[in-house]
Amino acid sequence: MTAAEVSANDRAHVFHSWSAQGSINPLAVEKAQGSYFWDYEGRKYLDFASQLVNVNIGHQHPRLVAAIQEQAAKLCTIQPAFANDKRGEAARLISELAPPNLNKVFFTNGGAEANENAIRMARGHTGRHKVLSTYRSYHGSTSTAITATGDPRRWANEPTAVGVVHFWGPYAYRSPFYSETAEQESERALRHLRDTIVFEGAATVAAVLIETVVGTNGILVPPPGYLQGVRDICDEFGIVFIADEVMAGFGRCGEWFAVDRWGVAPDLITFAKGVNSGYLPLGGVIISDAIAETFRERPFPGGLTYSGHPLACASAVASIEIFKEEGIVEHARMIGDDVIAPGLAALAGKHPSVGEVRGLGVFWAIELVRDRATREPLVPFNASGAAAGPMTELAAACKEQGLWPFTHFNRVHVAPPCTVTADEVREGLAVLDRALDVADRYYTGERGIA
Structure with missing residues (x-):
């Protein structure tokens, strides 16, 4: 089937969870392997969400x-x-x-x-x-x-x-x-x-x-x-x-x-x-x-x-x-301690919109704020529509660069498969680094406040 056929079937017959059916346009996914999945146009995405934080072993483990x-x-x-x-x-x-x-x-x-x-x-x-x-x-x-x-x-x-x-x-x-x-x-x-x-x-x-x-x-x-x-x-x-x-x-x-x-x-x-x-x-x-x-x-x-x-x-x-x-459990612990933690700390040091990073293993959050001193969230609690605009823009910036993020309220979660490699994490963090420029544009607090 073509991407158009898959999408047409979906729009005509699939009722999606947690969604207003007329306001969504689901990506048609053709295949997946390891830490990545591909759409029908051949575009490759690094899965930094492990789908719904569940593909711990990676996609299509043989x-x-x-x-x-x-x-x-x-x-x-x-x-x-x-x-x-x-x-x-x-x-x-x-x-x-x-x-x-x-x-x-x-x-x-x-x-x-x-x-x-x-x-x-x-x-x-x-x-x-x-x-x-x-x-x-x-x-x-x-x-x-x-x-x-x-x-x-x-x-x-x-x-x-x-x-x-x-x-x-x-x-x-x-x-x-x-x-x-x-x-x-x-x-x-x-x-x-x-x-x-x-x-x-x-x-x-x-x-x-x-x-x-x-x-x-x-x-x-x-x-x-x-x-x-x-x-x-x-x-x-x-x-x-x-x-x-x-x-x-x-x-x-x-x-x-x-x-x-x-x-x-x-x-x-x-x-x-x-x-x-x-x-x-x-x-x-x-x-x-x-x-x-x-x-x-x-x-x-x-x-x-x-x-x-x-x-x-x-x-x-x-x-x-x-x-x-x-040794996947041990690998997940090592990736968290040695790659994700220092990588996110570096992002926090560079981007004023990062209020806090926290997590363990392959389970991390970047909390985004408009002001580090007041800790005002980048978007309001349970924001939708225009109020959620900055997070929507940030997620779009990630996807445009081949990274599929997990976003919720004013946070980006970093939750790749437990089998993710160090190089794949660095690839994803590099995309996040560029995408966080979107959040920084909405920052209203004093720069340089830790």
Whole structure:
């Protein structure tokens, strides 16, 4: 098919997510390989977004493609009530990667369903109904998951599920607690969480659900002591700690799971995206022994036709094996420490519109401002249309130079595949360097303020 034919079919028949259908013009993509994809005109793009921060292993990894083909020739599908070799092996491998005492896996088709079912497990385990989650968060678009979501995508879906309470998580650059240090931010954020639980009634709270490292809403790395503090508060009140690792897990943060960096073990971990890099739909919940025991004699009230789909599980098995044999997690950590971090620091030193850079592994954010002293964002919160103009211009400048960026609100996220090479990162940062001249034109503050 030609690009025109692909686009015509899309415009006539595909209904796109999160979009006003008449205002979008999706790029027709023909092929992809490694850190790049190509349109039908042969234009090449460096994928600095890993699509939706999920193609951790890179595009079209030959061993992963071969594993899917091999499984398809053997058994394409079998319903969840049967035992299956790839389903069981995927669950074993994922459990072995998780912190101690998380030994069972409930498979879903993606991250939203994973969070939906994790909340269901927490409520069933505790006999309580409330779930606490942060304002700057995204947990999926199904009923309870979108209610737990803290960003504006929740608004148009309300009212939906009941029993969700939002609180402020740590964000040192724009501290809701007026903190001056990372240590203060951690301490004050934990005090705020504890107060919220107390005033909501601890005996009514089933779970605290947080993204280990907040993804779409800012690449917010938790300050020292915060995750352990959440763990301690949950233990104090008998609350289930759910770590949403849908975006942060499987190498993205330079660890198998982001919680590993801080040595904290949640009660439930939700995953998707990087477990098989989106080659097939797959997500799940890793379950602690204590919560699994709750449902030993009592049926778990949930299920999915495609839970533990053999093709998807075969891709997860192959992906984990490839990650281990090729040292991809370690590579992601090295790229973050040795290439992305110093590269972004150099951009911050050159461009006044860069208010802060932050991140780890291959998971970074450039926060853009009009004034470093006041930290006024380059565009307003949840801006659209003309108000979002500077970010729209910046993204267009990147794409014109063959870089596909991830932009959200006033930020550019740097999230290439975990397999990205140092030279590819430098190529992308060079494009960003030129594109940031767009943001600098909107800078109104005093130049030279760090």
